[in-house]
Every structure is written in C-alpha cells, then in structure tokens.
Amino acid sequence: MLNALSTAKFSALKSELNAGPVPMLQWIEVEKLVVDSGYQREMSTRGQSNVRRIAEGFDWSKFAPVIVAPVEGGRFAVVDGQHRTTAAMLRGFETVPCQVVQADRAKQAEAFAAVNGHVTKIQPQQIFYARLTAGDPQALAIAEVCAAAEVSISRKSLGRHRVRKGQTQSVAALQQCLDKFGRDTLITALQCITQTGDGNAGSVRGKIVEALCLVLTENPQWRDAGSALFEAMDDFDFIVTWDEVMVSATSHLCQPVVPEIADRIRKHLSRKFKPAKRAA
Known part of the structure; x- marks a missing residue:
C-alpha cells in the first residue's frame, strides 16, 4: 500500500528556520x-x-x-x-x-x-519485510514457515502485554533456527507454542524457540509424535518458565538461558512420554 507523506501527526515547530545555503x-x-x-x-x-x-x-x-x-x-x-x-x-x-x-x-x-x-534505527522486522517485498529467498522461507505455524512477524516493537497470539519480533532468531535445525523442526517448535494452551501470546521468543528446536532435534520421536506432542505441551507454562529462567539468569551472572529452558521442556516431555512398560 502506498501512502502519501503527511505532517498531520506533528505539532507546530517552534524554532525559527535557518537551513543554510541550498545544496x-x-x-x-x-x-x-x-x-x-x-x-x-x-x-x-x-x-x-x-x-x-x-x-x-x-x-x-x-x-x-x-x-x-x-x-x-x-x-x-x-x-x-x-x-x-x-x-x-x-x-x-x-x-x-x-x-x-x-x-x-x-x-x-x-x-x-x-x-x-541521529539516525533512526531500523528494526530487524522492517528489514525483513523489505527483503520479503524484494523476493529474498531467505525471507520467503521464513514467511512460509510462519504461515504454516500461524506465526506473524510484527512490523514494530511491542511491549510484552501488547503481543498477541502468534506474534513475534524475533525474526533473526527464526532465521538462525531455520538454518541450524531445518524447516520441519522449526515449524513443529513454533506449533508447540501457538497450538497449545491458549496460544501462549508473547511466548514466540527467540530463546524459547531455539530451546524447543534443540529438544526436538535431540528427540526425534517427540518431534514426530504429531498431535500427541501438542497434547503433551498443552499444560507447559511458557510465560512462567521464561520469567523464572530470566530471574535466575539475572541473579546468576552469565547463566545460559537456552539450555535452562531446554532442560525444563525436556523434563516436562519426559514425564509425558514415559516409556511403555514391558509385558511380563
């Protein structure tokens, strides 16, 4: 969509103009x-x-x-x-x-x-949408993954409580996970967030997604479990996990966040997918 430039949002300028010679x-x-x-x-x-x-x-x-x-x-x-x-x-x-x-x-x-x-910082999301418009293959791949997992990349930075279900600002992390873990694992990891509980608004964070990808790569039987995986993750509280891990990381300097989140997800799924008992 093309929009005309407008000054409607600005209040009147108070300073006198002295722009110097015209270049x-x-x-x-x-x-x-x-x-x-x-x-x-x-x-x-x-x-x-x-x-x-x-x-x-x-x-x-x-x-x-x-x-x-x-x-x-x-x-x-x-x-x-x-x-x-x-x-x-x-x-x-x-x-x-x-x-x-x-x-x-x-x-x-x-x-x-x-x-x-005094340069206005360009957000990674804005760069992503520019690359997407230009037909960049990597941007197109990320867009396809997001569509499959019902994830949308916000065009501007949002406060935690303004992020809706499936929204994320972690476009760089998504690209890194796609490159490292592959399309299918990334989609499944994202679905573990968007397709469970109440949609876990505000939880499509780079470190959470990376932790999920790590656990699913280590345990392909969980990754390939289909709806059983989502049922197992249905009562996993991403928000509480994030808050507790970040508090711990703050109090214990340099404590890695991704491994800690991954460990909690791993323990949760281990309880849900208990090995079947052998017949006597």
Missing part, C-alpha cells in the same frame, strides 16, 4: 573526494566488511548521494558516504552522485555528528 546535486570524480581524519572515523575491520558488502551487491538504486563540502584545491571533503564511495571505487566507477553543502570544517564535523548520531 547542489552533482556527479563528482572520486579522485577529487578526500576524507578529513580530524572528525572522520578510521575505517575499521567492520567498516571494511561493510564496504565489501556494498560492493558485492552494488546497485545505484541503493546508493544515496554522498554528502560533501568544498575544500581548498578544488577538492571536496566527504561528510557522509565514505563506505559507499569506496565501494563504488572498487567497482571501477570514476564519479559518484553528491550533495554539495557549503560548510567550513567545524560545520562539516557538526554535520557528520548529526548524520551519524
């Missing part, structure tokens, strides 16, 4: 771009990995204009966009689109801090 948009040769080490961060190992990622999937539709400011010698200081400019260079491009702002060195540093310090 120019132009393509500039990368050889004319320089980095001021006085305020620019040195490219870290993580930054180098980011450059390689951009270069590997280089696409102009994903390339925001580089913010630059004129400096002496006909050159331009990069205020924002060092990584993507370096990636463009790796791909052999000699020019990049730039937004040229009029700013002295102090103003450049201020702009750098503003651009990199």
